[in-house]
Amino acid sequence: xxxxxxxxxxxxxxxxxxxxxxxxxxMNHEYMYWYRQDPGMGxxxxxxxxxxxxxxxxxxxxxxxxxxxxKQNFLLGLESAAPSQTSVYFCxxxxxxSGGSSYNEQFFGPGTRLTVL
Amino acid sequence: xxxxTQLGSHVSVSEGALVLLRCNYSSSVPPYLFWYVQYPNxxxxxxxxxxxxxxxxxxxxxxxxxxxxxETSFHLTKPSAHMSDAAEYFCAVSVTGRRALTFGSGTxxxxxx
Numbered sequence: 001x002x003x004x005x006x007x008x009x010x011x012x013x014x015x016x017x018x019x020x021x022x023x024x025x026x027m028n029h030e031y032m033y034w035y036r037q038d039p040g041m042g043x044x045x046x047x048x049x050x051x052x053x054x055x056x057x058x059x060x061x062x063x064x065x066x067x068x069x070x071k072q073n074f075l076l077g078l079e080s081a082a083p084s085q086t087s088v089y090f091c092x093x094x095x096x097x098s099g100g101s102s103y104n105e106q107f108f109g110p111g112t113r114l115t116v117l
Numbered sequence: 118x119x120x121x122t123q124l125g126s127h128v129s130v131s132e133g134a135l136v137l138l139r140c141n142y143s144s145s146v147p148p149y150l151f152w153y154v155q156y157p158n159x160x161x162x163x164x165x166x167x168x169x170x171x172x173x174x175x176x177x178x179x180x181x182x183x184x185x186x187x188e189t190s191f192h193l194t195k196p197s198a199h200m201s202d203a204a205e206y207f208c209a210v211s212v213t214g215r216r217a218l219t220f221g222s223g224t225x226x227x228x229x230x
Binding site for chain 1: 209
């Protein structure tokens with residue numbers, strides 16, 4: 001049971017290049033999220049998905065696209081990377097049960113450190 | 118809209134001293150509140166959460182937090198700091214609808230020997 005995994009762990013891009021970050025989960029959770037973490041700003045929500053085939057914008061969606069073709073995978077794409085996208089990216093999943101101790105708990109992946117030169 | 122404010126971006130305590138990390142929230146509806154810890158170069162780990170059951174919530178590693186509605190606060194405490202507590206701590210509130218988290222800016226805890 002791997003939980004939430006992210007690929008790759010590190011990446012360096014040049015301005016204008018594209019790439020895709022992969023988040024995979026084996027917990028059968030419906031909700032998945034992409035956050036970015038920047039110093040002094042906490043984590044900010046980029047995009048999220050409430051189920052297979054659905055996506056929605058978060059607080060800072062500009063410059064990113066996402067897809068959720070399979071329930072277990074959530075992809076984050078950068079079409080034309082910019083230095084402002086240098087950040088640590090975290091994927092998270094959510095188990096949502098009404099009542100009980102598991103209510104609204106998010107599980108985070110280990111993160112991807114991206115540098116755009 | 119929900120928001121979270123963490124007072125103090127850096128807190129330094131001596132080993133064995135009380136740890137107090139402050140978190141205030143704003144929410145138009147009853148919130149769900151969380152504290153996460155992040156050790157260097159790692160992901161986020163849930164310390165504890167408030168989901169409207171008990172106002173005093175106990176978490177892992179000896180941490181606890183008290184939900185005070187009148188003060189809109191959810192401060193994190195630990196009676197006696199340990200060197201291994203050095204990390205960054207994030208307070209977060211859940212957002213209805215998309216069920217995502219809104220995070221505070223974080224507090225880095227330093228523990229002095």
